[in-house]
Amino acid sequence: MSNSPLGERYFSLRERLTGLLRGIEDLAAETDTDIGNARPNGNLEEPFRLLVCGEVNAGKSSLINGLCGFELCKTNVLPETHRVLIHRHRSAADDTPPAHPLVETVGHNHEFLRNFEIIDTPGTNSSVKGTTEAIQSVVPSADLVMVVFPVTNPWGAATWDLVSHLSNDALDRTILVIQQADQRKPEDLKVILGHMADLSMKRGGRVPPIFAVSATTAIQARQSTPPAATLLAQSGYPDLEDHISRFVCLSKSRRKALETWREQTARALRLVDDRIDKQKRILSNQGRFMDEVEREIDGIRDTFVARLPSHLENVARTFESEGINTTRTLRRQLAALPSFMRLFTGDRTGEHMQSAFIENLKQAVTLVAEKDGDNAVTACRSHWDNLAERIRETIGIEPAANTPVDDTLANSRTGFVNTIAEAAHTGISNLKVRNQLDRDLRKRNKSLKAFIASTLIFTILGATSGALRLPWLPAVFCSIAALFLCGAFISAWITRSAISNSFQNRLLDTCGTFASTLQSDYEQALRSVFQDYGTSLDSVRARLVSEKQSMEPRAKRWQELFLALKTLELEL
Numbered sequence: 001m002s003n004s005p006l007g008e009r010y011f012s013l014r015e016r017l018t019g020l021l022r023g024i025e026d027l028a029a030e031t032d033t034d035i036g037n038a039r040p041n042g043n044l045e046e047p048f049r050l051l052v053c054g055e056v057n058a059g060k061s062s063l064i065n066g067l068c069g070f071e072l073c074k075t076n077v078l079p080e081t082h083r084v085l086i087h088r089h090r091s092a093a094d095d096t097p098p099a100h101p102l103v104e105t106v107g108h109n110h111e112f113l114r115n116f117e118i119i120d121t122p123g124t125n126s127s128v129k130g131t132t133e134a135i136q137s138v139v140p141s142a143d144l145v146m147v148v149f150p151v152t153n154p155w156g157a158a159t160w161d162l163v164s165h166l167s168n169d170a171l172d173r174t175i176l177v178i179q180q181a182d183q184r185k186p187e188d189l190k191v192i193l194g195h196m197a198d199l200s201m202k203r204g205g206r207v208p209p210i211f212a213v214s215a216t217t218a219i220q221a222r223q224s225t226p227p228a229a230t231l232l233a234q235s236g237y238p239d240l241e242d243h244i245s246r247f248v249c250l251s252k253s254r255r256k257a258l259e260t261w262r263e264q265t266a267r268a269l270r271l272v273d274d275r276i277d278k279q280k281r282i283l284s285n286q287g288r289f290m291d292e293v294e295r296e297i298d299g300i301r302d303t304f305v306a307r308l309p310s311h312l313e314n315v316a317r318t319f320e321s322e323g324i325n326t327t328r329t330l331r332r333q334l335a336a337l338p339s340f341m342r343l344f345t346g347d348r349t350g351e352h353m354q355s356a357f358i359e360n361l362k363q364a365v366t367l368v369a370e371k372d373g374d375n376a377v378t379a380c381r382s383h384w385d386n387l388a389e390r391i392r393e394t395i396g397i398e399p400a401a402n403t404p405v406d407d408t409l410a411n412s413r414t415g416f417v418n419t420i421a422e423a424a425h426t427g428i429s430n431l432k433v434r435n436q437l438d439r440d441l442r443k444r445n446k447s448l449k450a451f452i453a454s455t456l457i458f459t460i461l462g463a464t465s466g467a468l469r470l471p472w473l474p475a476v477f478c479s480i481a482a483l484f485l486c487g488a489f490i491s492a493w494i495t496r497s498a499i500s501n502s503f504q505n506r507l508l509d510t511c512g513t514f515a516s517t518l519q520s521d522y523e524q525a526l527r528s529v530f531q532d533y534g535t536s537l538d539s540v541r542a543r544l545v546s547e548k549q550s551m552e553p554r555a556k557r558w559q560e561l562f563l564a565l566k567t568l569e570l571e572l
Contacts, residue, residue: 006067006241007048007248010258011115014044016568017261023561024268031554033275038268044261047088047117048248053135054148055156056123059179062215063148064120066237067244068112069222073120084134085120089113099141102134124158132162139166143254144247145174151184151212154196164203175209175243176200181236182214211240258572262565269561276555283547289394290544293387293537300379301530304372305523312515312522318364319514323507326357327500334496336489339448347445350438353503358428362421365518369420369525373413376526380409380533397543405536412532416525423521427514437503444495451488455481 005011028035050067052060061073072087083102090107091114098104102122119138122131139145147163149156166174176196181189189212200207218235221228232238248254332338333349342349384405391399399405462477 007115007245009245010249010251010254013258013568013571016564017258017265018044020561020564020568021261021265021268023557024265024272027554027557027561028268028272028275030550031272031275031279033272035268035271038264038271044257047113047115048251048254049117049119049142049144050244051119051121051135051138051142051145052148053121053124053145053159053162054177054179055125055150055153055159058123058148058150058156058159059215060120060148062219063146063177063179063213064118066213066215066218066222066235067241068110068116068118070110070112072108072110072118082122082126082128084122084138086138087113087118087120099137100130100134102128102130103138124162125156132158135162136165139170142170143173143251144244145170146177147174147208148177148179149196151178151180151189151192154178154192155199160199160203163200166204171204171206171208173247175211177240178210178212180214180216181212182217182234209243211243212236213240255572262569262572266565266569269558269565273558273562276551276558279547280551283544283551286395286544287548289390290537290540293391294534296383296387297530297534300383301526304376304379304526308519308522308526312519314368315365315518316511316515318368319361319511320508322357322361322364323504323511325360326353326507327504329353329356330503331496331500334444334492334499336492336496339445339492339496340452340488343445343449343452347441349441350434353437354428354434357507358425361428362424365424366417366421369417370413372526373416373529376416376529377409377413380412380530381405384533384536391537391540395540395543397540399537399540405533408532408536409529412529415532416529419525419528420518420522423518423525427517427521436506437499440495440499440502444492444499447491447495448488451484451491454484455488457481458484 025035027033050064052064054060061075064073065071065075073085083104084100086103086105087108088105089111090109119142121135121138122128124132124135145166147159149159163171163174163176178189178192178196184192193210193212196210197207200210213236215235215237218232218237221232221235224231330349330353333352388399388405391397458477458481462474462481465473465477
């Protein structure tokens with residue numbers, strides 16, 4: 001005895017197969033796979049058609065209600081069915097014109113009718129004209145023909161005439177049902193079943209499966225709370241339902257449809273697999289292309305870095321030139337009269353020299369940096385003009401869609417120049433060439449102050465002696481004052497040359513140190529330019545990363561669909 005819904009295994013397989021196809025179609029849409037030719041034809045979800053026929057009051061409607069589990073057909077002592085009624089789910093499409101004027105379709109919302117369509121017919125002995133023709137018109141479309149006989153009169157001529165006119169194909173899909181079996185004793189039922197088997201052989205040439213059931217008992221058993229299993233077994237319904245379930249599952253047409261759909265679904269899945277593999281190869285090629293582009297950019301950058309020594313030679317020459325120019329300015333500043341004046345106003349020569357040197361060198365280095373920045377930007381722009389088209393052809397997207405590459409390179413050039421200028425300023429400050437200059441100037445000023453002080457003292461003494469009208473002393477003191485003043489001029493001249501030469505030599509000696517210090521900043525600034533240029537490819541990289549990330553769940557979903565399909569194949 002089976003308590004499972006009718007045809008549960010078949011409908012479960014069908015539902016899983018259609019679910020698989022929906023999953024494959026969703027994955028195909030995500031991967032842009034055309035599975036049009038592989039999509040199965042026909043409607044696999046077409047309900048299983050049960051045709052129930054028999055004499056008036058044979059119990060057809062009660063039999064149907066017992067199978068459905070709810071009152072689908074009205075029951076009465078008087079005939080309730082005057083037309084061939086096809087009971088189907090309301091959502092089912094019905095574009096097919098009726099096979100006969102007496103055929104009518106009725107829609108319901110019962111879930112049972114999603115899998116089964118019940119064809120209820122008037123009695124084979126109905127007085128309605130055309131009844132037999134109407135019943136015969138729907139027999140070809142029925143998956144199972146259930147011919148119902150009342151146990152009180154299983155010999156009805158009209159019903160047996162209908163059976164005798166069924167084709168061999170229809171007879172393969174026919175079962176005989178004796179209704180109201182509860183009205184006869186078991187031994188009487190055996191006799192009746194034997195007579196029906198003999199009559200079937202005579203009228204149809206074969207003996208279809210015959211079942212004795214009591215719809216009233218089955219309905220009563222199912223309406224009990226909980227359902228009465230013993231009473232249901234006595235109704236004979238479990239055997240009938242098991243036969244219907246096996247017939248549904250073993251139906252050649254249904255199994256063929258399942259197998260066809262499985263083959264087409266497997267083909268569609270292979271197409272998706274081929275598409276995923278192709279996309280993986282495309283992404284792999286695109287990844288290699290981007291790696292090649294990265295190497296190209298690194299190559300251009302390395303070319304500029306390799307040119308740094310020669311460029312730094314220009315910086316060194318600029319350093320030397322500015323050092324000589326600053327030394328000349330220092331010489332002018334260290335002339336005797338300006339030096340004597342600063343003894344009284346304060347000496348800031350060292351600060352002025354350093355500021356002038358830094359500013360002049362910074363301007364000179366900035367000019368060199370601007371030229372190098374222009375060259376780097378030009379090289380990047382030239383590379384981009386060819387690269388953008390290659391990206392469109394290889395990857396199919398517009399690079400630098402958010403920020404134009406010209407804006408990026410312009411900002412990079414400005415940053416490069418500012419970095420080098422700042423590095424030059426910092427590099428010169430770190431050399432501390434002013435410290436020794438300040439010490440030399442302080443020593444020089446101390447000496448000059450001594451000479452000037454002595455000159456002033458003896459001048460005052462000479463003036464005082466003259467005021468006192470002392471003989472010879474004014475001349476002696478003024479002569480000594482003149483000697484000290486000459487000494488001051490001689491000292492200023494000698495120290496001027498010594499300090500200027502020492503300052504220049506120290507500047508020239510630090511030229512190499514400055515160039516070496518600037519080299520690392522220069523390299524880093526160049527790398528920043530090419531890193532900024534590389535950011536123009538961020539949208540391309542993001543696209544590839546996104547595609548690679550999306551491929552993983554797609555491949556995983558394909559694997560799940562593949563395993564589910566293989567499991568379903570084994571069950572089929």
